[in-house]
Structures are given as structure tokens and as C-alpha cells.
Amino acid sequence: MSLKFWKPGTAGPGSSLDRDTQNEENVVQSTLAYSSLSIQSQRERLPIYKHREKLLYCTDKYGVIIVVGQTGSGKTTQLPQYLMEAGWASENNVIACTQPRRVAATSVAGRVATEVGSLLGDEVGYTIRFEDVSDKQRTRILYMTDGMLFRETLVDPLLSRYSVIMLDEAHERSLYTDLLLGVLKKIRRKRPSLRLIVSSATLDAASFLDYFSDTTSPNDAIIVSLEGRMFPVEVAYLQQPVPDYVSAAANTAFEINSKHGPGDILIFLTGREEIDRCLEELSELAPKQVTCSMIKIISDNSSRTPRSAPRLVLLPLHAGLTTEEQLAVFEPAEKGTRKVIVSTNIAEASVTIEGIKFVVDSGFVKIRVYNPTTGLASLSTVPTSVASAIQRSGRAGRTSPGICYRLFTQETFERLPYSTPPEITRTDMTTPLLQLKSLGIDNIMKFEWVSAPPAESVLRALESLFAAGMIGEDGRLTPVGQKVAECPVDVGIARMLFSSKDFQCGEEILTIAAMCSVQDVFIIPDGAQGALAELERRKFTAEEGDHLTLLNVYNAFTRYGRSSGWCKSHALSFRGLSRAVSIRAQLKKYMQRFNLPLESCQGDAKRLRRCLVSGYWRNGARWVGDGTFRSVRGNRTLYVHPTSVLFTRKPRSGWVVFHEMEETKKTQIRIITEIEPEWLLDHGHRYEDNRVTTNAVAVG
DNA sequence: GAGCACTGC
Numbered sequence: 001m002s003l004k005f006w007k008p009g010t011a012g013p014g015s016s017l018d019r020d021t022q023n024e025e026n027v028v029q030s031t032l033a034y035s036s037l038s039i040q041s042q043r044e045r046l047p048i049y050k051h052r053e054k055l056l057y058c059t060d061k062y063g064v065i066i067v068v069g070q071t072g073s074g075k076t077t078q079l080p081q082y083l084m085e086a087g088w089a090s091e092n093n094v095i096a097c098t099q100p101r102r103v104a105a106t107s108v109a110g111r112v113a114t115e116v117g118s119l120l121g122d123e124v125g126y127t128i129r130f131e132d133v134s135d136k137q138r139t140r141i142l143y144m145t146d147g148m149l150f151r152e153t154l155v156d157p158l159l160s161r162y163s164v165i166m167l168d169e170a171h172e173r174s175l176y177t178d179l180l181l182g183v184l185k186k187i188r189r190k191r192p193s194l195r196l197i198v199s200s201a202t203l204d205a206a207s208f209l210d211y212f213s214d215t216t217s218p219n220d221a222i223i224v225s226l227e228g229r230m231f232p233v234e235v236a237y238l239q240q241p242v243p244d245y246v247s248a249a250a251n252t253a254f255e256i257n258s259k260h261g262p263g264d265i266l267i268f269l270t271g272r273e274e275i276d277r278c279l280e281e282l283s284e285l286a287p288k289q290v291t292c293s294m295i296k297i298i299s300d301n302s303s304r305t306p307r308s309a310p311r312l313v314l315l316p317l318h319a320g321l322t323t324e325e326q327l328a329v330f331e332p333a334e335k336g337t338r339k340v341i342v343s344t345n346i347a348e349a350s351v352t353i354e355g356i357k358f359v360v361d362s363g364f365v366k367i368r369v370y371n372p373t374t375g376l377a378s379l380s381t382v383p384t385s386v387a388s389a390i391q392r393s394g395r396a397g398r399t400s401p402g403i404c405y406r407l408f409t410q411e412t413f414e415r416l417p418y419s420t421p422p423e424i425t426r427t428d429m430t431t432p433l434l435q436l437k438s439l440g441i442d443n444i445m446k447f448e449w450v451s452a453p454p455a456e457s458v459l460r461a462l463e464s465l466f467a468a469g470m471i472g473e474d475g476r477l478t479p480v481g482q483k484v485a486e487c488p489v490d491v492g493i494a495r496m497l498f499s500s501k502d503f504q505c506g507e508e509i510l511t512i513a514a515m516c517s518v519q520d521v522f523i524i525p526d527g528a529q530g531a532l533a534e535l536e537r538r539k540f541t542a543e544e545g546d547h548l549t550l551l552n553v554y555n556a557f558t559r560y561g562r563s564s565g566w567c568k569s570h571a572l573s574f575r576g577l578s579r580a581v582s583i584r585a586q587l588k589k590y591m592q593r594f595n596l597p598l599e600s601c602q603g604d605a606k607r608l609r610r611c612l613v614s615g616y617w618r619n620g621a622r623w624v625g626d627g628t629f630r631s632v633r634g635n636r637t638l639y640v641h642p643t644s645v646l647f648t649r650k651p652r653s654g655w656v657v658f659h660e661m662e663e664t665k666k667t668q669i670r671i672i673t674e675i676e677p678e679w680l681l682d683h684g685h686r687y688e689d690n691r692v693t694t695n696a697v698a699v700g
Numbered sequence: 701g702a703g704c705a706c707t708g709c
Contacts (some may be wrong), residue, residue: 077706100708101707128709145707147707148708175708176707178706272704319706319707349706350706350707353708379704517709520704586709641703642703643703664704
């Protein structure tokens with residue numbers, strides 16, 4: 001198959017990027033293609049320096065500055081330093097800069113500390129969950145995850161220690177960025193001296209400007225644009241759509257290898273299955289391959305490859321890989337070889353690989369979508385957005401000019417949505433609403449969202465909070481709701497922690513809560529090794545179900561010295577279990593603060609399971625003859641997830657509770673424990689009675 | 701009878 005690409009006359013679709021930008025006067029033209037001078041190490045030569053005075057002037061005169069700048073403009077590292085030099089961090093004021101990801105917060109803080117000549121954690125620091133490398137008195141510039149700053153609002157609702165807050169990567173619209181935008185707009189009314197810097201991509205700048213320029217403060221916000229330090233990236237579109245973008249991606253990479261000079265290739269697909277198939281097809285195109293390891297396939301020059309073409313080094317990249325496997329993509333290609341990295345969306349923003357000259361973009365992405373009507377989350381493959389396509393193509397221009405091959409037509413590109421719907425519109429709002437209520441924001445409908453969550457989502461969340469006893473009939477927080485709002489866990493898990501006092505099983509529930517908060521700790525590879533891993537897993541199996549199995553795993557992990565070697569020999573994830581240890585330690589502090597005893601149930605599994613029901617009572621299910629379950633609420637057909645120990649056995653009592661359900665091809669339940677049906681009745685009645693009363697009041 | 705986009709507290 002030969003694919004026909006078409007390159008528009010100009011470099012990149014830059015001219016069409018500004019169609020959404022209304023405030024032209026304030027916007028310095030910024031396009032994907034920007035010719036760079038040679039890379040300078042002195043920060044004075046960073047393009048942002050030209051805008052230093054303007055940025056400081058705007059920070060003086062305006063409350064909200066929307067900064068538009070590409071990767072490489074230096075905004076994240078330089079802007080906080082300019083602000084500090086200009087005195088914004090004097091008198092014990094702190095300049096905060098939030099990031100959606102932990103690695104970004106830590107690595108940027110390290111770089112800036114070096115530039116400032118500070119020890120990390122002294123004048124420049126960072127705060128992420130489980131790690132606070134900052135000094136309460138001395139730190140002037142603080143990088144942090146957006147979730148951490150939002151958490152801080154629960155303790156200090158006016159965020160009074162900060163003079164300037166920069167929300168970096170705001171265009172990504174993470175859940176916490178959106179919550180912070182709403183809360184910070186409110187804070188600025190009470191504390192106008194607080195400066196807000198919102199870092200955004202070109203496409204979203206106008207909507208942020210609208211959001212902050214309301215009638216009460218029409219001239220409070222301004223857009224400032226910075227050039228990026230990117231090399232030009234040529235964009236090629238398919239002339240005709242293709243039926244199978246996975247094959248098309250493999251073919252395109254193969255053709256790039258035959259026709260173009262040096263430079264690595266990055267392919268964007270949606271998931272592990274597609275990545276594996278693409279790697280397979282690529283190795284078939286170059287048949288004399290040599291498989292070096294599970295993750296690295298080197299293809300030799302084949303008859304179809306011109307003599308001059310380099311050999312291909314094929315590398316998968318997705319979050320399911322171990323750390324070592326992920327690190328392989330950063331190793332420079334050996335002489336005479338060319339790397340082909342076949343990746344999920346992880347390479348779009350989370351992971352940056354230098355030396356990429358060619359990007360192949362499938363135009364699709366897998367996103368998690370929450371259905372508030374059914375309460376089900378599902379993963380669906382959807383077309384990417386314009387913003388995403390631009391971000392992906394930009395990955396080709398980090399170290400030299402590059403080319404991006406889009407596996408769709410230009411007409412398709414022009415019909416793409418500008419951006420992916422913000423997370424807040426497609427996620428369960430139960431915990432976020434509890435936290436907003438804890439901040440004193442009771443009228444959720446009147447809260448000024450940048451993008452409002454769907455009304456059904458809000459109603460469902462309120463109903464869950466009421467059912468869990470976190471809010472009363474008046475919609476206000478109950479005393480337990482106030483406490484739970486501070487805990488970094490789901491409300492169901494929090495209820496279990498609180499009722500562990502009655503069942504005298506705090507020790508065990510704490511462990512289970514931590515283990516339920518990490519991703520699957522069992523590593524089951526394909527093939528023969530998978531069968532061995534299954535045997536390892538059986539060693540931990542508790543017949544009561546997955547919760548107790550997870551408890552066994554955790555206890556064994558700590559008993560054998562928390563060693564990575566032990567994990568490897570038992571097919572367990574060291575990363576996951578170490579994280580569980582941290583989470584458990586954190587939750588333990590909350591339990592101590594709330595005077596919840598840390599008693600052990602001394603092996604009494606019944607007490608433990610009754611305690612689980614206190615958190616999961618709305619997640620009950622009943623076995624039916626054909627091997628599936630029916631949910632107590634909604635009578636939905638549920639399939640057991642293959643990772644469950646109940647996948648292969650029928651529960652003796654016929655009844656279970658489960659941690660979560662998710663829609664894939666079928667509705668599946670994960671982390672399941674067998675229960676006695678009458679235990680469910682301990683919890684439902686009062687809630688149902690209340691609901692009848694509430695409805696009667698509403699009707700009356 | 702068979703599965704896992706990516707973050708974050």
C-alpha cells in the first residue's frame with residue numbers, strides 16, 4: 001500500500017489557528033512554525049526575555065494575565081524568576097506555579113533552583129503528594145501540582161501566602177485546574193491584590209479572557225503572547241481517508257525510512273493493542289528482523305529497503321510498561337539505525353523525547369468518559385482535537401525542522417473540535433463537590449465554572465453524597481462530611497475508614513483502602529510467562545475475594561522487606577506496592593487526626609467484610625446461573641473482570657460487593673468480595689426512608 | 701470465559 005500525502009503550501013496550518021482569538025490587538029502572532037536561532041544556554045537569549053518588561057507591566061496593572069506561549073518559550077522557568085526579581089516575593093510572599101503532573105513540578109523546580117543558585121527546597125522548592133521539598137519561611141518560588149494547591153484552599157481559603165499564582169498548562173483543563181480557576185476567580189473578588197497568570201495555548205486564550213472579563217471587572221484581564229523556540233514543522237495530510245490507521249502508520253514509517261535522511265519517528269496510536277499490531281506490521285515490512293528482547297525489535301535491511309536506509313529500532317511506549325521499558329525510548333539510536341517509537345497519548349505531553357524529526361498522527365485518542373445517567377465510566381476511542389494535533393506535530397520540531405504526517409485529510413482536520421472536552425465535564429463529581437462544599441461553596445449551580453459539568457452529573461453526585469451521609473437534606477455538609485472532604489479518597493472508602501471503629505478492623509481497612517487506590521499490582525504478561533505469573537498470584541488468593549487477596553499481598557510485601565526483587569519473583573508491581581505504602585501512611589495520619597482506632601481484626605474476615613459493606617453497600621450484586629451478576633441497583637448484567645479471584649469461582653452465598661464497575665465491551669466489575677445479603681440491609685433502609693421523605697417534601 | 705488512554709490528592 002502506498003499512501004498519498006499532500007502538503008499545504010505554507011508550513012503548517014498556522015494561519016487558521018487564530019480564528020478563535022477575538023482580542024487581536026493584544027495578541028502577538030504566534031504560529032507553529034518559528035525559526036529559531038541557535039540554542040543559547042544563557043537565559044537572556046530565551047525569546048521570553050524580550051517580553052520581560054511587558055510581562056511585569058501587565059502583572060502590575062492587571063489582575064489576570066493570560067500568557068500564550070509554546071513549549072520552549074521559557075514561561076514556566078523564567079516568568080516566576082522575573083516576578084521574584086521585581087519584588088513579588090518580598091515580605092514573605094510566595095509565587096506559586098502549578099503543573100498538572102508531578103514530574104513537571106519536580107523537574108522544573110530543579111532547573112529553576114539551579115538558575116537562581118538556590119538549593120532545591122530553599123529559595124525555590126516544590127510540593128507534590130508525599131513530597132514537600134520546600135521551606136515554609138524561605139521558599140519564594142514554589143512549583144506544585146494543581147491538586148496540591150486546590151487542597152491548600154481547604155486549609156487556607158484565601159491562599160493568603162501567595163502574591164502571584166501561575167496556572168501552567170491551563171489549556172489541558174485538568175480537573176483541578178478547572179476547580180482552581182473557579183475558586184481563584186472568587187478569591188480575587190475578596191483579595192484583588194492576588195495576581196493570576198494563566199498559561200494557555202493559542203486556541204483557548206480568548207475563552208479564558210472572556211471568563212475573567214465579566215461585567216464587574218471588564219478590564220482586569222489581558223492576553224500576552226510569546227514566541228516559542230520551535231523549529232518549523234511541515235504538515236502533510238492524506239489525500240484520501242484510510243480504513244485502517246494502524247497499517248497506514250506502519251506503512252508511513254516504512255516509507256519515511258526509505259525516503260528520508262536521519263531522524264527518529266514518533267507514531268501516535270490509541271492503546272496497547274494497536275501499538276503491538278503496528279510493531280508487528282512494521283517488522284513484517286522489514287522481514288529480516290532480529291528480536292533482541294521483549295521490547296526491542298531491530299529489523300535488518302530487507303530486500304524492500306534501499307541499501308542506504310537505516311535499520312529500524314522499534315519501541316513501544318505506553319503507561320503499562322515498566323519504568324525500564326519506558327526508559328528505552330530515551331536511548332539514542334545507534335549509528336546506522338533509526339528509532340520508531342509507537343506511543344499512546346503519553347508522548348503528547350507527559351513524556352518528551354528529543355531527536356524526533358517525523359511524527360505520524362493517527363488522529364485518534366482514547367479518553368475516559370463518565371456517563372452520569374448510569375454512573376458508568378468507559379473508555380472510548382474518539383478523534384483528537386485541533387489543539388492535540390498541533391501539540392503532536394510540535395513533537396517533530398524540538399531539535400530540528402521536522403515533518404508531521406497526519407493520517408487523515410485536511411477536510412477532517414478542519415472539522416475537528418478545537419479541544420478535548422475538559423475533564424470536569426466527563427468525570428464523577430462526587431468528591432469534587434464535597435470539596436467545594438467544604439470550601440463553603442454550597443450553591444453548586446451558581447458557581448462560576450469555566451466549563452460547567454453536566455447537570456445530571458451534579459445531581460448524581462449530590463445524591464451519592466446524601467446517600468453516604470456526607471450532606472444533609474438541606475444540602476449542607478454533615479460533621480462527617482466535613483472530615484471526609486479532607487481525606488484524599490473516595491467517599492465510599494472514607495466511610496469504611498470511619499466505620500472500621502465499629503468493626504474493630506482499622507489496621508486492615510487502612511491497607512485495603514490504600515491498595516484500592518493504586519492500579520493493579522499484579523503483572524500478568526502474555527504467553528508462557530503469564531501462566532507462571534498466574535500461579536504466583538494464586539499464592540495470595542483469599543477465598544473471600546479480592547479485597548482480602550490485596551491485603552495478603554500488601555502484608556507479604558512488607559513482611560519481606562518491601563524489596564523489588566521479591567516483587568519481581570512474585571509477578572508484582574514494585575512501583576504500585578510502594579505507592580500503596582505511601583498512601584497508607586498518609587491515610588493513617590487522617591485516621592489518627594479523627595481519633596479512629598487502629599485495631600486489627602485478628603483474622604476475623606467476617607468483621608472485615610461487614611466493614612467493606614458499609615462503604616460499598618450501593619455496589620451490591622447477585623450471582624445468576626449463567627456466570628454473570630446482576631446489580632442490586634438497576635438490575636444491570638455485570639461481568640467479572642478477568643483479574644478478579646472470583647473470575648473462576650462462584651461465591652458461596654451468591655452475593656458480592658464490588659469496588660468499581662466500568663463499561664468496556666461489557667459492563668465489568670473489579671475488586672470483588674463475597675458477602676451475606678442481609679449485611680446490605682443494614683445500610684439501605686435509612687437512606688431509602690430519607691429519600692422518600694425528601695421526595696415528599698419536594699412534591700409537597 | 702479473558703483485559704489495561706492518561707493524570708492527580
